[in-house]
Amino acid sequence: MKLFSFLTLIFSILLPFNSLYAAPVKIDGIAAIVDSQPIMESDILNRFQIVKDRIPGGIMTDNIRRQILNQVIDETLQVNYAKKIGMRASTADVDKAVLGVANNMKVDLQGLKDVLASKSIDFARYRQQIEQEILISNVKRETIRKRISITDQEINDYLSSADSSLSKEKDQVRLRHILVRASNQATAKQEIENIAQQIQSEQDFIQQALDNSDGQNAIKGGDLGWRPLNQLPPLFVRALESKQGQLVGPLQSNAGFHLLWVAEKRSPSITFQQQTKTRHILVRPNEIRDLEQTKVAADELYQKLISGADFAATAKEHSEDQGSTLQGGDLGWVTPGTMVAEFERVMNSTKIGGISQPFRSQFGWHILTVEGRREADISDKVKRQKAQQALTAQKQDDVLSNWLDELRADAFIDRKEQS
Secondary structure, eight states: OOSOTGGGGGGGGGSOOOOOOSSOOOTTSEEEEETTEEEEHHHHHHHHHHHGGGSGGGOOOHHHHHHHHHHHHHHHHHHHHHHHTTOOOOHHHHHHHHHHHHHHTTOOHHHHHHHHHHTTOOHHHHHHHHHHHHHHHHHHHHHHHHHOOOOHHHHHHHHHOGGGOGGGGSOEEEEEEEEEEOSSHHHHHHHHHHHHHTOSSHHHHHHHHHHHOOSTTGGGTTEEEEEEGGGSOHHHHHHHHHOOSSEEEEEEETTEEEEEEEEEEEOOOOOOEEEEEEEEEEEOOBTTBOHHHHHHHHHHHHHHHHTTOOHHHHHHHHOOOTTTGGGTTEEEEEOTTSSOHHHHHHHHHSOBTOBOOOEEETTEEEEEEEEEEEEEOOOHHHHHHHHHHHHHHHHHHHHHHHHHHHHHHHSOEEEOOOO
């Protein structure tokens, strides 16, 4: 999963928005209460201002308000759960994410604040939203880790299955999705069929998703983004392969009835995989050594290394990465996508035999050396890893949906009527 689903929406703030609301919005009223926590009308308005350029007409209709309120309620439930189990988003991580947004927009921090202010978006609230997105991403990842277990037999079956070969990871689709939950199957089936009859174009699909979908991506017009075929639920894959045209469905699952819209397809050509042989040293901040002091320690180790100290011996003595310290920092042959972005970027830019300057990731300060590179066919080990990732991705939507249902069932949720 990508870390910040919310961050994919932020670039809409760069576009001018001149449309008016369909009706006045009471900014300081209470829209809902989740447990003892109020959700304000201003929270809904603030979110609308960020996503409005993705909404047909840019108008706050009753259906759009309902979808935004549902999204904010679900986010509140997830953030509350994350905090309940002791998760926190560090100030450093939030600062890094905010600066990443500014960099992508090619402005500095003040420039980002100015852009937000010009769109009537409060910076403090915007920053809080990013903090919440980090928490939500982390708690979803932890929920998936705890609730999805892939057995060796499942991996073996996957690898031997004709309709789930790893070649499908090259074939990707960008889908839109509508879900109608089936509390009453006959009613839900009739509703999804009625919705399907209203769809002749992608714009129709987007409008129906905004108005009627119970899916988590309804406020984005049902956009699921790009997905490799082998990471979609098998129900979706079979339907996509058997049906021509862009509108696919209705399809029935345990969650309810689904409609899909195939927005785009692509098939990248990937034959070989570059692998990099690397070692690294990691030093972490702790109770007695803050981040800046940790950088000083990393700089001292770097000076020793470029003065001729043996990298493996230095890693054994000083590295704080439990997985590689005893091996002299040896990470073996690293494949693309297996390391955090900062590590991979430095690794790819370091020459064979070179030693990188200290650099920071979410884990601390690293120094790495590159011992070799090769172009290799995907090994059996990597195939099994990819199979496990694909099987996990196939299950995660249902797992997260069920988890959200549990959070809703256990919470006190009081939606207020608009006055």
